[in-house]
Amino acid sequence: MTNSSPATKADATKLEQESRNATKAQLAEFWYYFSQNKGAVIGLVVFALLVFMAVFAPLIAPHDPDFQYRDSFLVPPVWQDGGKVAFLLGTDAVGRDILSRLIFGAQFSLFIGVVVVTIALTGGIVIGLVAGYMRGTVDTFIMRVMDVILAFPSLLLALVLVAILGPGLMNAMIAIAIVLQPHFVRLTRAAVLAERSRDYVIAAKVAGAGHLRLMFKTILPNCLAPLIVQATLSFSNAILDAAALGFLGMGAQPPTPEWGTMLAEAREFILRAWWVVTFPGLAILITVLAINLVGDGLRDALDPKLKRS
Amino acid sequence: MLRFLLGRFGLLIPTFLGVTLVAFSFIRLLPGDPAELLAGERGISPERKAEVMAQLGFDKPYWQQYIDYVLGIFQGDLGISFASKKPVLDEFLTLFPATAELALCAIILAVCIGIPAGIFAAVKRGSFWDQTIMGTALVGYSMPIFWWGLLLIILFSGILQWTPVSGRISLLYFFPQVTGFMLIDSLLSGQKGAFLSAVQHLILPSIVLATIPLAVIARQTRSAMLEVLGEDYVRTAKAKGLGPSRVVGMHALRNALIPVITTIGLQVGVLLAGAILTETIFSWPGIGKWLVDSISRRDYFVVQGGLLLIAGIIMMVNLIVDLLYGLVNPRIRHH
Numbered sequence: 001m002t003n004s005s006p007a008t009k010a011d012a013t014k015l016e017q018e019s020r021n022a023t024k025a026q027l028a029e030f031w032y033y034f035s036q037n038k039g040a041v042i043g044l045v046v047f048a049l050l051v052f053m054a055v056f057a058p059l060i061a062p063h064d065p066d067f068q069y070r071d072s073f074l075v076p077p078v079w080q081d082g083g084k085v086a087f088l089l090g091t092d093a094v095g096r097d098i099l100s101r102l103i104f105g106a107q108f109s110l111f112i113g114v115v116v117v118t119i120a121l122t123g124g125i126v127i128g129l130v131a132g133y134m135r136g137t138v139d140t141f142i143m144r145v146m147d148v149i150l151a152f153p154s155l156l157l158a159l160v161l162v163a164i165l166g167p168g169l170m171n172a173m174i175a176i177a178i179v180l181q182p183h184f185v186r187l188t189r190a191a192v193l194a195e196r197s198r199d200y201v202i203a204a205k206v207a208g209a210g211h212l213r214l215m216f217k218t219i220l221p222n223c224l225a226p227l228i229v230q231a232t233l234s235f236s237n238a239i240l241d242a243a244a245l246g247f248l249g250m251g252a253q254p255p256t257p258e259w260g261t262m263l264a265e266a267r268e269f270i271l272r273a274w275w276v277v278t279f280p281g282l283a284i285l286i287t288v289l290a291i292n293l294v295g296d297g298l299r300d301a302l303d304p305k306l307k308r309s
Numbered sequence: 310m311l312r313f314l315l316g317r318f319g320l321l322i323p324t325f326l327g328v329t330l331v332a333f334s335f336i337r338l339l340p341g342d343p344a345e346l347l348a349g350e351r352g353i354s355p356e357r358k359a360e361v362m363a364q365l366g367f368d369k370p371y372w373q374q375y376i377d378y379v380l381g382i383f384q385g386d387l388g389i390s391f392a393s394k395k396p397v398l399d400e401f402l403t404l405f406p407a408t409a410e411l412a413l414c415a416i417i418l419a420v421c422i423g424i425p426a427g428i429f430a431a432v433k434r435g436s437f438w439d440q441t442i443m444g445t446a447l448v449g450y451s452m453p454i455f456w457w458g459l460l461l462i463i464l465f466s467g468i469l470q471w472t473p474v475s476g477r478i479s480l481l482y483f484f485p486q487v488t489g490f491m492l493i494d495s496l497l498s499g500q501k502g503a504f505l506s507a508v509q510h511l512i513l514p515s516i517v518l519a520t521i522p523l524a525v526i527a528r529q530t531r532s533a534m535l536e537v538l539g540e541d542y543v544r545t546a547k548a549k550g551l552g553p554s555r556v557v558g559m560h561a562l563r564n565a566l567i568p569v570i571t572t573i574g575l576q577v578g579v580l581l582a583g584a585i586l587t588e589t590i591f592s593w594p595g596i597g598k599w600l601v602d603s604i605s606r607r608d609y610f611v612v613q614g615g616l617l618l619i620a621g622i623i624m625m626v627n628l629i630v631d632l633l634y635g636l637v638n639p640r641i642r643h644h
Contacts, residue, residue, distance in 0.1 A: 039444075144323045144324060145327065147327070148328055148330075151324055151620040151623055151624050153581045153585070154578075154582055156585060156600065156619060157616075159600075159601070159604055164338050240451075243453055243455075244453070244455060244586055247586070248585075248586075248589065248601060260453075260455075263459070270459050270462060270463055270467070271462075271463065277456070277459050281453055284453045284456065285448070285456070288451040288453070289447065289448060292447055292450060293447065296447070
């Protein structure tokens with residue numbers, strides 16, 4: 001039954017063109033609403049700069065982040081008495097350039113965000129889809145397990161998981177991903193429950209689509225909006241939690257220039273050298289704030305309820 | 310109402326069992342020899358090892374160990390801390406008032422500032438004030454609180470020397486613990502200056518711990534108010550000629566506060582997680598610092614017990630919030 005008359009072909013091309021135009025129009029609409037939110041645009045620009053900084057860290061950083069200048073311990077920032085032009089933001093207790101460490105630290109923070117969100121999102125979507133699609137005992141079991149994870153404060157659970165897995169950046173990321181996952185599971189499940197009895201899903205089912213196709217190709221694309229917003233928020237949470245674990249000595253280990261770990265190393269100097277404490281924290285705050293601004297903008301642009309108001 | 314209450318309570322049972330299973334598995338999943346880990350002794354002889362395993366009940370099959378563990382919980386037996394050789398529950402109860410005092414002060418601060426700020430931002434929607442308040446709230450929400458604490462120490466303890474760096478009260482004062490709440494005990498002691506010292510010690514940690522809940526509450530109050538302010542009954546109230554303060558205070562606020570109550574309840578988890586960091590920075594002798602210290606000195610029965618008790622507290626508070634929510638919102642109760 002292969003029908004490839006010219007008319008059908010033309011129809012198919014036209015349909016394809018239309019769908020492409022529709023996607024374009026959707027993107028344009030999305031950008032319109034996103035760019036209405038000035039904070040979100042600023043956040044996006046800052047975030048882009050951070051990505052640039054992380055990617056080109058070896059080219060931008062004035063010094064090797066781990067090199068210890070033995071003649072320059074705790075040099076203050078350049079604008080303060082005793083500051084040196086070579087060390088714009090000063091040096092730490094063992095003579096390492098803080099600016100270079102911050103620039104390299106951006107690599108770690110963004111890497112943490114990407115890895116954690118990827119693990120949590122993938123796991124969350126699969127588990128949530130299964131729960132929402134299967135219903136019954138599977139659903140109940142999955143949701144009770146998620147309730148258990150959510151019954152613990154996230155940082156405490158992450159700390160305990162790291163105690164089991166052993167301190168280190170990789171294990172900290174796994175722990176944070178496990179702790180953040182239930183949010184994705186709940187969101188996906190709720191979205192699937194709302195979508196599964198809609199006409200287009202039933203039509204696909206009647207047309208003979210298998211379970212996997214129904215779950216991943218038919219339902220999932222229509223549940224993405226809340227997941228994207230949650231992914232952005234989890235990205236910033238992951239950076240914060242990883243920094244907190246680093247600060248408590250359970251995340252990245254010294255001499256890694258991870259911002260939280262840098263803060264932990266700097267703690268004993270807080271009353272003597274304000275700059276060793278101030279800049280790493282400021283870097284965390286700026287990064288997290290930029291991502292949260294983007295997250296707010298995405299929510300405004302993707303949530304149809306807010307668009308109308 | 311009774312059915313609603315029982316229903317909510319019933320939902321807690323599987324979660325509680327799950328929590329006990331997590332706490333139970335924690336010790337058994339730790340890498341290394343459990344006998345060496347839990348006895349805190351290295352390179353022990355096989356005889357001593359067998360003795361320790363039998364003492365801890367680790368020689369029994371897992372299912373039996375689990376049943377013993379859960380039965381033990383109901384008798385208040387959460388194991389013994391090998392650092393202090395005291396029962397975990399006793400240690401927890403001694404330290405908990407310090408965390409409770411800190412968390413209570415923080416949540417009071419967050420509610421007293423967050424709700425009015427949120428209302429004000431909603432009423433002045435789009436204005437300079439709205440943008441400033443919401444901008445500040447977003448900064449607070451994004452704040453790495455361990456760094457925020459250090460900054461406040463640099464400013465208020467280092468440069469201005471207004472507040473002490475750590476602890477709950479100056480070493481000059483000594484009085485018996487009555488309630489465990491330093492503010493109350495210092496007043497009861499009647500010692501001059503004790504109360505002031507307690508306040509000075511409490512103020513920075515409270516601000517640090519309140520930061521994130523305050524931001525969340527302000528944002529939630531604003532969006533709840535905005536939703537309610539668009540409702541027909543608010544328009545009717547305005548049309549009747551009521552003044553703005555009456556419309557906002559009497560008609561809008563009551564309904565807007567319902568979701569805010571849930572948000573406040575959810576902050577308990579945030580507070581307890583925040584306490585871990587805040588207490589570490591300010592050397593505050595509460596359960597957050599106790600747990601971090603116990604993890605680093607491998608006092609695993611303490612970590613296990615702490616996990617269980619903290620999850621238990623969060624579950625109880627969530628249940629209370631759920632019930633309160635049902636009480637103020639009949640639609641939920643009859644759902």
